[in-house]
Amino acid sequence: MEKKPFVTLEQLQEIEKTYPTPFHIYDEKGFMENARKVNEAFAWNKGFREYFAVKATPNPFIIQKLKEVGCGVDCSSETELMIAEKLGFHGDEIMYSSNETPEGEFRYCNALGGIINLDDITLIEDMEAECGIPETVCCRYNPGGVYEVCNGIMDNPGDAKYGMTPNQIVDAFKILKEKGVKHFGVHAFLASNTVTNDYYPMLARDIFKLAVDLKNECGVHIAFVNLSGGVGIPYTPEQEPNDIMAIGEGVRQVYEEILVPEGMDDVAIYTEMGRFMMGPYGALVTKAVHEKHIYKEYIGVDACAVNLMRPAMYNAYHHITVMGKEDAPANHEYDIVGSLCENNDKFCVDRRLPKIEKGDFIYIHDTGAHGFAMGYNYNGRLKSAELLLKEDGSVELIRRAETPEDYFATFDFSDIMK
Ligand SMILES: *Cc1c(COP(=O)(O)O)cnc(C)c1O
16 A cells, blocks of 8 residues: 655645645644544443543644544643643543653642552652542553463563552552542553554453452452554555554454443443554654765755654654655665664665655655654754644644754753853
8 A cells, every 4th residue: 555645746835835844733633533533432331531642742732622522632741741730621521641760740740639559569658748649530551561462462561660560550449448549440552553453452352350359359340441643554555554434343242241240331442552643643754955875875954863863763664655656666765864873864775766856855754743742952953843734724823843952941041152
């Protein structure tokens, strides 16, 4: 399957007159339709809510859009909670899934009425000291070992720092119940970027069984199961996209099988997807600015790993389209590279593409989640603007590009950079 950009060359030429490259651009129509479909896929569950994982795309303009279709927010830090507060999220619209939680953040979450998801049994004390015992508390589960989904996708919870062991979660529920918690949630995130419709249903089977055991053993009310994130997207053109309707139906069947016979038909299903909500609906647009012919063929672009770190960090594949050359033969082999003094600053290696000329727009697909957000400032390079391609075809600036003043702002206690 060919991957198609959601903007045309003509649109980019127009946009560039106001917003020079590089920039991330997001497709409002695409992510809003997808968000509505997620709600539809789980409409069978009365309490369903998607808590958008703020860390994936921490842009308040985008999160505000997702709020319009009923999404809550999954936050993991003070600044993410600040975004939630500014946008008017409150109460059970906020999930706070932190780990190694800094002091003060439970208090902040609790003041907003958000739901605290405890990563560890020892955090019960910290939470109680900061904000007392809330009526509703969630606990994060880690079964250990290796987690394998049917088609071979595997992750390694036994090596992951998150969550409580099976025995700890039982103890945590008993302690919390004794301290007065009325409603409980169970959360687990066991595999990342799963491109299969089986992951959520499999995970649901495991957590639902655990929820039944916890109800029976601790005598508690399980109010929700939080399937968290991990639903993936097809970064390569060969991968088959997940079908969220099939995923929702798969979870429904397991719900009927395991929870309903136990009288647990009021359990709400929560999700905390980031990648699936936004990944395909963002792109990094950059321009070819140099070519270099040494032992390999290099194309230098005006973006670098500061703007998109995934290829440098995990060798992640991001599909690339040379705009205007979609139908030209891919008869050249390139490394497309940024300007960092860091040899892993490559958006692709040995990629077969049409001949690239200086000035060509290079469109890097699927940067809508964990893209801009992971950026850093190595080599003093600055982060780009973010643009929103609106449903009516117009373009709105939703974050300006960084300036040197931003980069030097943390010296503002002194005159040294004035
Ligand atoms: C990162 C994260 C998510 C989102 O993960 P995706 O892979 O983007 O779906 C959800 N919940 C928690 C607790 C996370 O840390």
